[in-house]
Amino acid sequence: MAVRVCPHCKAEISAPEAAARSNDIECPKCGTRLEVAPGSRTISTLAGLVAGAIVWRLSAGSTSDLGGVLPTLYAFLAFGIVSPLALMFTANLRNAPAVPVAEPAHAPSPAGHGAGGHGGGHH
Numbered sequence: 001m002a003v004r005v006c007p008h009c010k011a012e013i014s015a016p017e018a019a020a021r022s023n024d025i026e027c028p029k030c031g032t033r034l035e036v037a038p039g040s041r042t043i044s045t046l047a048g049l050v051a052g053a054i055v056w057r058l059s060a061g062s063t064s065d066l067g068g069v070l071p072t073l074y075a076f077l078a079f080g081i082v083s084p085l086a087l088m089f090t091a092n093l094r095n096a097p098a099v100p101v102a103e104p105a106h107a108p109s110p111a112g113h114g115a116g117g118h119g120g121g122h123h
C-alpha cells in the first residue's frame, strides 16, 4: 500500500482518512492542509469505471427475469466500491492551495446564521 505522508513533517496519514476526505485533509501532526493529487482521483475514477464495465459484462451474460436491471445495479455497486479503494491505494498527498483567509467583513458561518437572523433583534 502506498504510504501517504505529509510533505511538511513526514507524518503518516491513514489511507481511509485520505480517501474519505480527499478534498480537505489536515495533517494530524503539523496541521497543514493537504489534498489528494488530482491524478490519483482520475486513476481511481477510471478504475471504478473499468470495474463497473467488467461487472456489467459479466452479469449481463446471465439471462434471468431481472437481467435488464441487475447488471446496471452491479455496475454501480462495483464502481462505488472499487473507486474509493483505488483512491486509497493510489492517492498521493500534496499541499492544498492556500485557503482564502482574508474574507470580507461578514463571513457566512453556520453558527452566526441563525443567531443573527432571528434571535438578535427580539429582546
Ligand SMILES: [Zn+2]
Residues within 6 Å of the ligand: 006, 007, 008, 009, 010, 011, 027, 028, 029, 030, 031, 032
Ligand atoms: Zn504535517
